[in-house]
Amino acid sequence: LLFDEPTSALDPISTQGIEELVTELRDRVSIVIVTHNMQQAARVSDYTGFMYLGELIELGKTEELFVTPAERLTEEYITGKFG
Numbered sequence: 138l139l140f141d142e143p144t145s146a147l148d149p150i151s152t153q154g155i156e157e158l159v160t161e162l163r164d165r166v167s168i169v170i171v172t173h174n175m176q177q178a179a180r181v182s183d184y185t186g187f188m189y190l191g192e193l194i195e196l197g198k199t200e201e202l203f204v205t206p207a208e209r210l211t212e213e214y215i216t217g218k219f220g
Contacts, residue, residue, distance in 0.1 A: 138168045140159070140168065144174070160181060175203070189210055
């Protein structure tokens with residue numbers, strides 16, 4: 138399944154419902170979510186990719202990418218230096 142900003146402009150309760158659905162489905166189907174919401178990516182994904190200007194900068198396990206990113210651009214985005 139491909140989700141493009143599935144919770145954009147939704148209230149927190151609806152967002153939680155979508156995230157719970159994704160969590161239920163992810164063991165049965167492959168899911169790709171496009172989001173600018175880093176907290177959401179951390180909550181619902183096993184792997185995260187960071188793209189910048191149409192280029193994949195980094196792809197890895199979500200926890201590793203958020204805690205110890207390998208690429209400078211990824212770290213700058215995660216820490217809020219740009220974005």
